[in-house]
Amino acid sequence: MPKPHRYFLAALIIALGISHFSDKIDPYHLDVLTGIGINIILAVSLNLVNGFTGQFSLGHAGFMSVGAYAAAAFSLFLGPQLLGSAGGTALQQGCLFFGALLTGGFFASLAGLLVGVPSLRLKGDYLALVTLGFGEIIRVIIQNVEFLGGALGLNGIPAYTTIFWVLAFVALSVFAVSCLVNSTYGRGFLATHDDEIASEAVGLNTTHYKIVAFVIGAFFAGTAGGLYGHFKMTITPTGFDFTKSVEIVVMVIMGGMGNTLGVILAAVLLTLLPELLRPIAEYRMIIYSLLLIILMLVRPEGLFNFKLGKAKT
Amino acid sequence: MSEFLQQLLNGLSLGAIYALIALGYTMVYGVLRFINFAHSDVFMVGAFIGYYLGKLVPENIVWGGLVVLLAAMLGCALLGMIIERLAYRPLRGAATLNVLITAIGVSLLLEYSGQVFFGATPRTFPAVFPSGNYSFGSLVISSNQILVIVVAALLMVALQLIVYRTKIGTAMRAVSLNPKAAQLVGVNNDVVISFTFGLGSALAGAGGILYALNYPSIDPLMGVMPGLKAFVAAVLGGIGNIPGAALGGLLLGTVETFVNGSQWSTYKDAIAFAILIIILLFRPAGLLGKFTVEKV
Numbered sequence: 001m002p003k004p005h006r007y008f009l010a011a012l013i014i015a016l017g018i019s020h021f022s023d024k025i026d027p028y029h030l031d032v033l034t035g036i037g038i039n040i041i042l043a044v045s046l047n048l049v050n051g052f053t054g055q056f057s058l059g060h061a062g063f064m065s066v067g068a069y070a071a072a073a074f075s076l077f078l079g080p081q082l083l084g085s086a087g088g089t090a091l092q093q094g095c096l097f098f099g100a101l102l103t104g105g106f107f108a109s110l111a112g113l114l115v116g117v118p119s120l121r122l123k124g125d126y127l128a129l130v131t132l133g134f135g136e137i138i139r140v141i142i143q144n145v146e147f148l149g150g151a152l153g154l155n156g157i158p159a160y161t162t163i164f165w166v167l168a169f170v171a172l173s174v175f176a177v178s179c180l181v182n183s184t185y186g187r188g189f190l191a192t193h194d195d196e197i198a199s200e201a202v203g204l205n206t207t208h209y210k211i212v213a214f215v216i217g218a219f220f221a222g223t224a225g226g227l228y229g230h231f232k233m234t235i236t237p238t239g240f241d242f243t244k245s246v247e248i249v250v251m252v253i254m255g256g257m258g259n260t261l262g263v264i265l266a267a268v269l270l271t272l273l274p275e276l277l278r279p280i281a282e283y284r285m286i287i288y289s290l291l292l293i294i295l296m297l298v299r300p301e302g303l304f305n306f307k308l309g310k311a312k313t
Numbered sequence: 314m315s316e317f318l319q320q321l322l323n324g325l326s327l328g329a330i331y332a333l334i335a336l337g338y339t340m341v342y343g344v345l346r347f348i349n350f351a352h353s354d355v356f357m358v359g360a361f362i363g364y365y366l367g368k369l370v371p372e373n374i375v376w377g378g379l380v381v382l383l384a385a386m387l388g389c390a391l392l393g394m395i396i397e398r399l400a401y402r403p404l405r406g407a408a409t410l411n412v413l414i415t416a417i418g419v420s421l422l423l424e425y426s427g428q429v430f431f432g433a434t435p436r437t438f439p440a441v442f443p444s445g446n447y448s449f450g451s452l453v454i455s456s457n458q459i460l461v462i463v464v465a466a467l468l469m470v471a472l473q474l475i476v477y478r479t480k481i482g483t484a485m486r487a488v489s490l491n492p493k494a495a496q497l498v499g500v501n502n503d504v505v506i507s508f509t510f511g512l513g514s515a516l517a518g519a520g521g522i523l524y525a526l527n528y529p530s531i532d533p534l535m536g537v538m539p540g541l542k543a544f545v546a547a548v549l550g551g552i553g554n555i556p557g558a559a560l561g562g563l564l565l566g567t568v569e570t571f572v573n574g575s576q577w578s579t580y581k582d583a584i585a586f587a588i589l590i591i592i593l594l595f596r597p598a599g600l601l602g603k604f605t606v607e608k609v
Contacts (some may be wrong), residue, residue, distance in 0.1 A: 056410065118594055124409070125348055129548055130593060133586030137543075141581035151597035242541070246417055253414050285425035297403050300411040 015167030036265040037166035043251035043267040045220030051258035053213040054193030062135030063239035068229040071104030108222020116214030153236030161231035185290025256305025315451040326458040328566020329465035333520035334543030335558040339511030343489040343553040352534040353540020354423035359521025367439035378442035386515040393514025427533030438529040551602020
């Protein structure tokens with residue numbers, strides 16, 4: 001078996017192991033760990049679009065919200081019909097949740113396709129702005145859809161998210177993205193990032209790569225949204241605004257664009273930081289933003305990018 | 314018909330404010346090629362300078378209002394230049410993305426500092442200018458709307474004169490066209506960029522006061538939405554293009570006001586982005602922008 005597959009299996013076994021002992025872990029730590037996991041999925045999937053393919057997207061939270069709503073609607077509206085009023089066994093619930101997450105991912109990637117296709121005529125800042133715009137449009141539309149709860153959001157989502165599901169999907173997203181990028185096919189993403197004109201000149205269909213990156217990135221953002229919804233048990237449209245997108249972008253840039261390990265570390269750090277700064281709650285966001293500015297001034301290639309010579313900024 | 318005219322008027326006065334903010338975005342983009350996300354928060358600081366000064370000057374007097382307006386513009390210009398000096402200048406020559414993230418950092422810093430120092434609760438903006446309503450038939454014009462349109466028009470004309478008739482304006486255009494060549498012919502890029510930030514921020518400060526006069530509830534996050542929309546306006550008109558920013562702002566303000574008055578009012582915030590996406594798909598460089606082909 002190739003190395004990545006072995007790592008993936010090992011990660012799944014570790015996830016099972018940790019979830020077996022989850023009763024013994026402090027609930028607060030478990031919550032923080034879940035938050036970290038969800039952010040890792042978001043950052044790793046955005047890294048495929050922003051880091052590897054070099055398409056600056058500022059609408060990742062929009063895809064996350066599509067996934068969160070689709071998954072929540074699936075388990076809220078279809079769940080009772082499939083499981084009956086008794087709620088079903090743990091296994092049935094697990095299958096339902098898996099289905100809900102895939103539904104979330106599917107709808108998010110559909111949204112990714114919708115955004116990706118028209119946006120491809122644009123580059124750089126224009127693309128960033130259009131993705132931002134799509135994120136906002138998605139938010140406003142959800143706010144206006146009656147059966148998704150409107151501005152109040154969806155409540156009473158069953159708490160299916162366990163540490164196992166989070167870790168499993170973290171493993172899946174990291175596995176999928178790194179295998180994809182390291183495959184012969186996936187070199188096209190890097191080529192599109194490095195020099196679009198040169199890649200086209202050697203016969204690569206850069207449009208195709210950009211769409212694929214958008215769709216796959218959106219898929220994992222959607223599953224992260226599904227996990228988030230079934231973790232918080234309530235979702236509102238305002239939870240997925242521009243600020244959330246920026247937060248994910250910051251993780252990617254801090255980790256060093258196109259550096260999966262760095263992005264994971266950055267996601268861990270940026271989720272822990274607000275928790276660590278909680279005692280000085282009033283000033284923590286000021287410190288957070290100051291750190292961000294200082295980081296960019298002092299280490300613009302990303303905090304965890306150790307390949308200094310090769311760093312592409 | 315009169316309702317149409319009324320809405321058009323309301324739209325134009327909102328659009329004039331968007332245009333003022335959009336000019337700052339477009340000028341900074343022109344010289345540095347990046348989206349200055351902190352611009353919308355400079356706008357917010359402008360409104361707060363007006364709020365604190367407005368308590369000191371007598372209310373409802375034109376000169377008092379003018380003092381507040383000028384002070385806010387001056388304060389914002391200084392703030393813009395300080396931001397540029399401390400946060401953006403060290404990154405000159407760095408990747409656009411890093412500057413963009415720094416800009417987001419500065420924006421968050423201003424917003425959260427605002428929440429700590431000004432307080433997060435919305436305040437009522439004092440009526441620094443005398444206000445009244447004039448009616449022409451069924452058309453009602455408030456003095457604030459006239460003020461907004463007049464001040465915005467004056468500032469835009471002044472800006473046009475600065476950019477096209479003065480030495481520093483010529484330097485600004487030179488830097489925008491080609492920073493390296495500008496440096497070669499003796500333009501001090503740092504001074505020009507600093508001046509551009511000052512000018513753009515002063516317009517944002519004026520926009521902040523005018524916005525607060527028309528929507529007199531101000532809070533530290535008030536800049537986010539108008540800022541985003543103004544940026545959309547700048548891109549709509551063709552970013553880096555000064556008349557384009559004014560046109561985009563007016564267009565956006567008018568359309569938004571019409572949507573707000575219709576049954577689709579809850580979609581108001583999405584409409585700006587929808588227009589943007591549609592226009593960019595057909596004219597990728599904006600309404601007045603020139604499309605350039607990338608040369609290898």
